[in-house]
Amino acid sequence: MEGRIEEGIRKGPWKAEEDEVLLNHVKKCGPRDWSSIRSKGLLQRTGKSCRLRWVNKLRPNLKNGCKFSLEEERVVIDLQAQFGNKWARIATYLPGRTDNDVKNFWSSRQKRLARILQASAPTPSKSHKNKREGPVYDEVLTLEAPKFSCSSEGESSSQAQSCSSPTCFGNSEIIKMVPLPDLVKPKLLALEANPVQQELAPTEKNPWIEPQPLIPFLQNPQPQTDLEFSLETQELLARFDPYFDMLTPLVASELGNGGEQLLMEPPFLEPVGSCGNGERDKIGNPMTPDCVFDDLPVDMFDQIELLPNSPEQH
DNA sequence: AATATTACCAACCGCGTTTCA
DNA sequence: TTGAAACGCGGTTGGTAATAT
Known part of the structure; x- marks a missing residue:
């Protein structure tokens, strides 16, 4: 695209000559x-x-055109969780x-994760409602996950307050499915507040069958007035978010699908590829993101609604 | 081979902060 | 002290290359 000129101001892609001038x-x-570059007439x-x-682009020592290494990716993920x-x-x-x-x-990464999640969600026409015993949901259950700021710069106040609203935790009948990492964050907070009470006890009843909030721990929210994470929690979140394929056992237990212990300990922190239970698939390959969803209730994704800031689907 | 979709990236815009006269 | 200009940052858009169908 040619750069366009409006009132003597050029926009769009840079030419080599312009770079040279700069x-x-x-x-x-x-x-x-x-600003003097324009005022001197050097460039428009x-x-x-x-x-x-x-x-x-022009600064020295830039890694232009070089994909992020795994190490860089890890750094970004960890720091994003932190900052x-x-x-x-x-x-x-x-x-x-x-x-x-x-x-x-x-x-790009967020879009990729969202797309994986979306792709794994059954379409409404393929609803598995009848594959399961028990009542069928007539209403869309939503869980509005709180927005968290992990920033250490005191930016979380407004968002944190929103999480104390009744519609945010528990009491709401309306549950909005959110990307997996967000599902986990409240749990971590709750655990931090009350690790014993929040421990999920396996029940004989499948919590999916009863018209209750999908995530049991959200039924009894711990008033969370201070959403500042401890460093430990931040660290956990940092690890949660990036390697969401580790979430399988956790989410599965959340959903009463086996009721494993909460994975706030190894194997949760095992390397990527582990499915959290310390196992790999039968042929020893790392579990792929897709396998994550194989362990989840088939209709878990029926009501998925991407958050407003989720990337639009093309 | 043609078309659609996805991923990547450069650049712009709006707004908050800093600097300086 | 104050207001304007400059700067910096984060969000968003749009183009293009790569890949899938």
Whole structure:
């Protein structure tokens, strides 16, 4: 696409000549005075645009065109859990990566996970309602997972407050299925508040059969006035989120599907590929993301509704 | 081979913060 | 002290390449 010019301001993709001009400017003046580039007539770009070009593409030692390594991926995942969407901050831990790189990487990853989740959800026409004994839900049960900020910068207050509303925890009959990692976060908080009471006891009844909130622990919410995570919890969340294939046993137990112990301990922290019970599949291959959903109740996904910030489906 | 879908990435925009006259 | 300009950050958009059907 050709750059367009509006009122003497050029936009769109950068040409090599423009890059050269910008580099010359930085050589002379350093990475500052971006606005002077236009005022001097060097380029028809805004200072903002110049700075962005420099930071994202022209800066020395950038890893342009280089995919994120596993180690970098792990760092991003851990830091995102710790800092939230502070991409610039996270990027400081990744030499050669820009905030834009990190942001794009994370966005793609989120889309990928959402798509996997979506793909694993049976379509309404394939509803498995009749495959199971017991009453059939007439209403959509929703669980509105609280939005958490793991930031240590006091950004969580407004969001945290929303989680004390009745519609957020437990009492609501309306349950909105959310991406798995979000399902887990309240549990971690609850455990942190009251590890004993929140322990899930296996019951003979399948909680899916009775019209109760899908996630048992949410029925008796612990008032969570302070949503600041302990470092330990943050660490757990950081590990939860990225390696969500580890969630299988946890979610399965949440759903009364076997009632394993809560996996707040190894094997939960086993390497990616483990399905959390310390086993691999029969031929020794790491469990794939798809296998995750094989262990879940078949109609778990019937009511999935992606959150507003979920990527739109194409 | 053609078309649709997905992934990736560059760039823009809005807004909050910082700097400086 | 204050207001404007500059800067920085996060969210979003749109284009293109890669892959799937």
